[in-house]
Amino acid sequence: MVLKMSDYKTPVFADWCPGCGNFGIYTAIKMALAELQLDPHRVVIVSGIGCSGKTPHFTFANGVHTLHGRTLPFAIGIKLANPELEVIAAGGDGDGLGIGAGHFVNTGRRNIDMTYIVHDNAVYGLTKGQASPTLKLGLQTKSLPKPNINEAVNPIALALASGYTFIARAYAYDVRHTENILVQAIKHKGLAFVNIQQPCPTYNDINTKDWYDGKDRIDSTTGKPKPRIYKLEETDWDPIVKSPDEELDKTVAALRKSREWGDKIPIGVFYKNELVPTYEERISKRIPFYIEKPPSKQEISDESGAPTVTIEEWFKKLKV
Amino acid sequence: MHAKKEFNWMIGGPQGSGVDTAANIFGRACGYGGYHLYGKREYHSNIKGLHSYFHFRISEKEIAANVNDVNLLAAFDAETVVRHIREVIPGGGVILEKEDLNTRIQDIPTLPPEFIAEFKKYLESKGIGNTVRDLVGEAKKENIRVYPVAFLDLLKDLADELGIEKLSKVTRMKNVLALAISFSLLDYDASLVEKAINAVFIESPRIAEMNVLACKKAYKYAKQTFGDSFSHKLKKLDVQGERIFLLGHQAVALGKVLGGCRIQTYYPITPAADESEYLEANEIFELKNGNGAIVVTQTEDEIAAVNMASGAALAGARASTSTSGPGFSLMVEGLSWAGNNEVPIVITYYQRGAPSTGLPTRHGQDDLRFAIHAGHGEFPRIVLASGDVKECFFDAAKAFNYAERYQMPVIHLIDKAMANSTQSYSVFDVGQVKIDRGKIVSSSRIFESGEYERFKFTDSGVSPRAFLGTEGAVMWYTGDEHNELGHISEEPLNRNMMMEKRMNKLEIAHKEIPIDERLNFFGLKEAENVIVSWGSPKGAIIEAMEMLEDEGYELAFLQVRMPHPLPKERIAEILGKGKRRISIEMNYSGQLASIISEKTGIFMDFHILKYNGRPMTTTEVYEALRKILRGDSPKRQVLNYGS
Numbered sequence A: 001m002v003l004k005m006s007d008y009k010t011p012v013f014a015d016w017c018p019g020c021g022n023f024g025i026y027t028a029i030k031m032a033l034a035e036l037q038l039d040p041h042r043v044v045i046v047s048g049i050g051c052s053g054k055t056p057h058f059t060f061a062n063g064v065h066t067l068h069g070r071t072l073p074f075a076i077g078i079k080l081a082n083p084e085l086e087v088i089a090a091g092g093d094g095d096g097l098g099i100g101a102g103h104f105v106n107t108g109r110r111n112i113d114m115t116y117i118v119h120d121n122a123v124y125g126l127t128k129g130q131a132s133p134t135l136k137l138g139l140q141t142k143s144l145p146k147p148n149i150n151e152a153v154n155p156i157a158l159a160l161a162s163g164y165t166f167i168a169r170a171y172a173y174d175v176r177h178t179e180n181i182l183v184q185a186i187k188h189k190g191l192a193f194v195n196i197q198q199p200c201p202t203y204n205d206i207n208t209k210d211w212y213d214g215k216d217r218i219d220s221t222t223g224k225p226k227p228r229i230y231k232l233e234e235t236d237w238d239p240i241v242k243s244p245d246e247e248l249d250k251t252v253a254a255l256r257k258s259r260e261w262g263d264k265i266p267i268g269v270f271y272k273n274e275l276v277p278t279y280e281e282r283i284s285k286r287i288p289f290y291i292e293k294p295p296s297k298q299e300i301s302d303e304s305g306a307p308t309v310t311i312e313e314w315f316k317k318l319k320v
Numbered sequence B: 001m002h003a004k005k006e007f008n009w010m011i012g013g014p015q016g017s018g019v020d021t022a023a024n025i026f027g028r029a030c031g032y033g034g035y036h037l038y039g040k041r042e043y044h045s046n047i048k049g050l051h052s053y054f055h056f057r058i059s060e061k062e063i064a065a066n067v068n069d070v071n072l073l074a075a076f077d078a079e080t081v082v083r084h085i086r087e088v089i090p091g092g093g094v095i096l097e098k099e100d101l102n103t104r105i106q107d108i109p110t111l112p113p114e115f116i117a118e119f120k121k122y123l124e125s126k127g128i129g130n131t132v133r134d135l136v137g138e139a140k141k142e143n144i145r146v147y148p149v150a151f152l153d154l155l156k157d158l159a160d161e162l163g164i165e166k167l168s169k170v171t172r173m174k175n176v177l178a179l180a181i182s183f184s185l186l187d188y189d190a191s192l193v194e195k196a197i198n199a200v201f202i203e204s205p206r207i208a209e210m211n212v213l214a215c216k217k218a219y220k221y222a223k224q225t226f227g228d229s230f231s232h233k234l235k236k237l238d239v240q241g242e243r244i245f246l247l248g249h250q251a252v253a254l255g256k257v258l259g260g261c262r263i264q265t266y267y268p269i270t271p272a273a274d275e276s277e278y279l280e281a282n283e284i285f286e287l288k289n290g291n292g293a294i295v296v297t298q299t300e301d302e303i304a305a306v307n308m309a310s311g312a313a314l315a316g317a318r319a320s321t322s323t324s325g326p327g328f329s330l331m332v333e334g335l336s337w338a339g340n341n342e343v344p345i346v347i348t349y350y351q352r353g354a355p356s357t358g359l360p361t362r363h364g365q366d367d368l369r370f371a372i373h374a375g376h377g378e379f380p381r382i383v384l385a386s387g388d389v390k391e392c393f394f395d396a397a398k399a400f401n402y403a404e405r406y407q408m409p410v411i412h413l414i415d416k417a418m419a420n421s422t423q424s425y426s427v428f429d430v431g432q433v434k435i436d437r438g439k440i441v442s443s444s445r446i447f448e449s450g451e452y453e454r455f456k457f458t459d460s461g462v463s464p465r466a467f468l469g470t471e472g473a474v475m476w477y478t479g480d481e482h483n484e485l486g487h488i489s490e491e492p493l494n495r496n497m498m499m500e501k502r503m504n505k506l507e508i509a510h511k512e513i514p515i516d517e518r519l520n521f522f523g524l525k526e527a528e529n530v531i532v533s534w535g536s537p538k539g540a541i542i543e544a545m546e547m548l549e550d551e552g553y554e555l556a557f558l559q560v561r562m563p564h565p566l567p568k569e570r571i572a573e574i575l576g577k578g579k580r581r582i583s584i585e586m587n588y589s590g591q592l593a594s595i596i597s598e599k600t601g602i603f604m605d606f607h608i609l610k611y612n613g614r615p616m617t618t619t620e621v622y623e624a625l626r627k628i629l630r631g632d633s634p635k636r637q638v639l640n641y642g643s
Helices: A021-035 A051-058 A071-081 A093-099 A101-108 A155-162 A175-187 A209-213 A244-258 A279-286 A311-317 B019-032 B078-087 B098-102 B113-126 B132-141 B151-162 B171-185 B190-200 B205-226 B248-258 B273-281 B302-314 B325-340 B368-373 B389-406 B443-448 B492-512 B537-550 B568-577 B591-600 B618-629
Strands: A043-047 A062-065 A086-092 A115-120 A166-171 A192-197 A229-231 A265-272 B006-014 B036-042 B051-059 B070-075 B088-097 B145-149 B243-247 B261-266 B284-287 B290-293 B295-298 B318-324 B345-351 B382-385 B410-415 B422-426 B476-478 B519-523 B529-533 B555-560 B580-585 B606-610 B636-639
Touching (some): A021 A115, A051 B476, A062 A071, A093 A115, A155 A244, A166 A175, A244 A265, A311 B248, B006 B019, B019 B243, B019 B422, B070 B078, B070 B171, B078 B113, B088 B171, B098 B145, B145 B171, B171 B190, B248 B273, B248 B345, B261 B273, B261 B302, B302 B318, B302 B325, B345 B389, B368 B591, B389 B422, B519 B568, B529 B537, B529 B591, B537 B580, B537 B618, B555 B568, B618 B636
Parallel strands (some): A115 A192, A229 A265, B261 B295, B261 B318, B318 B345, B345 B410, B529 B555, B529 B580
Antiparallel strands (some): A166 A265, B036 B051, B036 B422, B243 B422
């Protein structure tokens, strides 16, 4: 049976504000799942708290809607227990880069074979528009009493510094491109990070769809807006680390690229390195049968309920 | 005071000087000789230099507590002599470094000012000077033998014999010298000591060889220098059957593996981390058919640890995390999520002196109420409290059955006294351990019933559980209130039904779990004096009771192993018969006593409490109980033994 995009939809009403960037991301996720023909029971979508946290409920695949900022630890636990599962973590910018920043960094160190999507709209939507860690210094979105006095964190640069091996940016209103990036991210061997720029039509009145489209910058010759977004793959950008000696240069280049913002905002793959061993491979080096008998697949008791472990062997080490 | 044959050995010195290794060798050597032992480790929150000691009590029978008495003290440094010489009882002995005799107490840099101030009062009361020699002189008056040893000379000889030029390469062996001198004074079979040395250094034969040589040398030295002057002797016992010798944290680790735990997450914290490291060191183990493994993951914090364990549990692995107070504080939001989502995780909670960082390496039972109440909102959980190293093992295995059968978090309370105590036992009978995973659904069952509902309403409140990844089952979890499918729901009727479903599981657990898994009863059935306690005071209480029974007192002891849900009916029945109800706990407020009052309306007549960071000894529990039984005790006694 061929799975269609509509097979990944639940009857639950998607209660995001009209025009919310989450719709684009949600559609792209369903398209990517259909493109990859992933069985809903084999997929787990793990989310945090915030508007984006509701994504799993609208998606017909296993869904785990967790705590604020804790998306990644839950996702890792699931993946470690059963590495056969396709784990996709999706959380907000406040979730991943504010309250969960410690997990963001430390998950990078592990290079687990899963995907992490950050819905980046620069505000805390569900609590009515406070500044998120990605809101630029000095900006005053509409519900802020005063302009933001914190510097913004650079998610792409932070992912590079933390060890993510696939780092990309997408734009929620370019659904086809987002889908394409997500497919690449899911297929990537290792930990993939996709930061998705997402207008919040209700609370972010600065980084709006019109702003991304460049409607404030009309080309004097054509009379048309000059879009801020451009695609890396349409330039001569090459993000792939093909040998270990390329790693440093590609990292530095991606870091430099990650600082482009304002008039020119690159989307696409910034960095990809499959030469780094995954966490699963690292565990397998110590536990050779890990993939074949992961924690969730080990027989822990026989038919009588007796434990399978011969603890007597272990007791021998403690004998006096 | 003790009629039974036993001996107490204490070894102390600066941290990093090999006290633990010496204690490990000592324990094994005694074990090989057929003795049972209980060893307590005390240490500072420090890596090198501050005082640490190990108190070993050896006996012909199984024991689970220390006493106040020391028969032989082996001191690496002046501080050990100053801190512990008054614990040595008449007829006992002290082995010390000869050069330390001239040390002035106020010149020992690691002694804190509040200790020195207190100690001065003692010196003044005795009218003696302020050197180690003065203290030793005072001890001699009490018929304590003093054995000054020129450790440096011994080490130099040893270096010469081994052809080692640098003295610093052999100074570490001071611990084996002190240990061997102790055994030589006791006239103990040297071959057993050598066997123990070889066992402890099994990974490094060269070190083992050097230490065996040191042992031989020390034996000879002690015989020549001190002859047969020590009155205690230790003879090899003729015993049958195999013994194991293990620490509380090892018992928990073994119990977890036996109980099917296959993922352990942790963030480093004292005294819980030892367990995870031990598991990691033994991550692959033998099964009846092939090999099994536990994945141990060190996380970035305890928040990640608890939530990662929850994730693993959702995917079908038996998963746990281990921590102590500060870490558990961070886990609380995750605990609430696990409660709401009916996740079977096990949290092993090693209590230590609190609040805040408190006494990070010392003992306490401050967190019973915290374990029972932690987390926002009302959700079911089971709280277990082990009373000794053996219970740590069986409870650690059983915790997973409770967690999966009732689909709720289980908090297993241990404490520092158990975590770091060594105890010997006959090999555990593991035949009694069974694995019960509760209601699990496989794919075929799901297709029969149509759409899978993870939170389906049932009579018991327990919904058949499918793991993430089960063929044909798609499920949702959320920290929000949810409907049977696991989708967010704020509907009032559904809310009531879900609250009742979850909370009902606790009622079911209360009804179903056999009373003998929740309460231990010791002593006389109709005794008028009833003691109630939980956790590590168990060993000291049982021994103190035996001593008091010999004196003609009638006592019963109710040890609560499952403080939540509390077996309140049975507790009320037993306490109702008592005339004097005595609570014994290692905290300030008598937490279990107050919980019992809350649930049964019965109030304790006497409280024996201790919160100085050192475990209760048999001696002090005996004395406190005797005061109560003789009718000359205040309602509340606070114990303070220990250094």
